[in-house]
Amino acid sequence: MLFNSIEFLVLLVISFAAYWSVGGSRIHYQNLILLAASYIFYGWWNPEFLFLIMFSTLLDFSLGIAIFKTDNISRKKFLLAISLFFNLGLLAYFKYANFFIESFYDAFSLNYASSKFSAINIILPVGISFYTFQTMGYAIDIYRGHIKPEKNLLSFCAYISFFPQLVAGPIERASRFLPQFSSQRQFSYQTAVAGMQQILWGFFKKMVIADNSAVIVGQVFDNYQQMNSMSLIVGILLFTIQIYCDFSAYSDIAIGTAKLFGFDLMTNFRYPFFSRSIGEVWNRWHISLSTWFRDYVFIPLGGSRNGKWRTLSNVFIVFLISGLWHGAAWTFVFWGLVNAILMAPGILISSTREKIKEEQARLPGYRDLHKIIGVFLLFAFTFLFFRSQSMAQSFYFLQSIYGNWDFALPNLISRRDLGKITVMVLIMIIVEWKGRSSDLALNFILSERSRALRWTCYSILIFLIGMYMYTNESTFIYFQF
Structure with a gap:
């Protein structure tokens, strides 16, 4: 169901x-x-x-x-x-x-x-x-x-x-x-309201952003041999948005539904796209799984107690297992391997590790935007392997991106649909940036004293969900894992 x-x-x-x-x-x-x-x-x-x-x-x-x-x-x-x-x-x-x-x-x-x-x-x-x-x-x-x-x-x-x-x-x-x-x-009425608020935000991310992004992503990956560099890059970036909105939406709906029954589930995503390093991304992305691997795999292997190179090898083992956990395909294993490689500099360079800890102790600000954008692009690159059906497709993608520099979008991609998704993503980013100090982005709306303002925001989200939702039910990406 x-x-x-x-x-x-x-x-x-x-x-x-x-x-x-x-x-x-x-x-x-x-x-x-x-x-x-x-x-x-x-x-x-x-x-x-x-x-x-x-x-x-x-x-x-x-x-x-x-x-x-x-x-x-x-x-x-x-x-x-x-x-x-x-x-x-x-x-x-x-x-x-x-x-x-x-x-x-x-x-x-x-x-x-x-x-x-x-x-x-x-x-x-x-x-x-x-x-x-x-x-x-x-x-x-x-x-x-x-x-x-x-x-x-x-x-x-x-x-x-x-x-x-x-x-x-x-x-x-x-x-x-x-x-x-x-x-x-x-x-508790207050808890129930918070739960409904989180469910609403989850439905917005899933039905408005993720499901609409999936159409363009599918066009790119199903016709990748006909796509130029710009189209392939758009496909990779949009899939990164899609999988985040799809999976974090499930978590939001789950957490919100649990609140309706008086239960408290752990936060599973904490605005990973505002991270300033790959290490910080993995402290904010699918937290329940990453902490599970930390406590039941990484620490039993020795954790970070036996030097940098032993720590690095343990990280590689964890990411390879994590890749295999996501799916029975070499593309997932390679996705885990790439993430482990991107984690390596922060592990081997002590000053970098201390800097990561210092950054994670404070909220990201506007001065961090260049880091945030760079990390997002790097993280998005890894999802090429996650989405590809085979390693051959992944490498064809890379070859085509670097060998076919054409910035015109083909007719397969609707500019109107792409523009619509871009606007919806910007709305999400603004809301999450505004509420990044809380576990739920919409909390800043709930704290507003003006009831008219709160209900205006809720009405806009409900309107967008009704306007841009697909009539067909779409499954969640992580159901296949």
């Missing part, structure tokens, strides 16, 4: 009414309503995959209790290994089986098409990369002694399958999010 669908709106209204009608003190019934809504939400795509998320939930619920109860270190490690084996095993099968088989045949120049393996058609369960990491993190934290296991199965099931963030995050830690399912929730 998509956020931008009538079915979701109906589910949200019904579950919201039922949830608060039972009263904030009756946590058990509220969690039951949330679980039912979550399973309806997830099962809307394919009911069969409900058994998969139920299996992962019951597995880690049981193993978490068992890990906590035993004092034998070897047995703790064995139980944790079971959790990692099944979770990573399911992820590897559904997401990477075909990728590894194809890569094997390509490596040995074998005829994959005539092989019996070509008949494999594995459907990727939506959200498996997200809830798998969430359940694994829960088991690892119990093993480390950071948290105690949840003994209420209903609370744990609701935590794993919580529908606002089930499919594309944020990836919540049990230490932060799980206790909220055992705490009393009371309806």
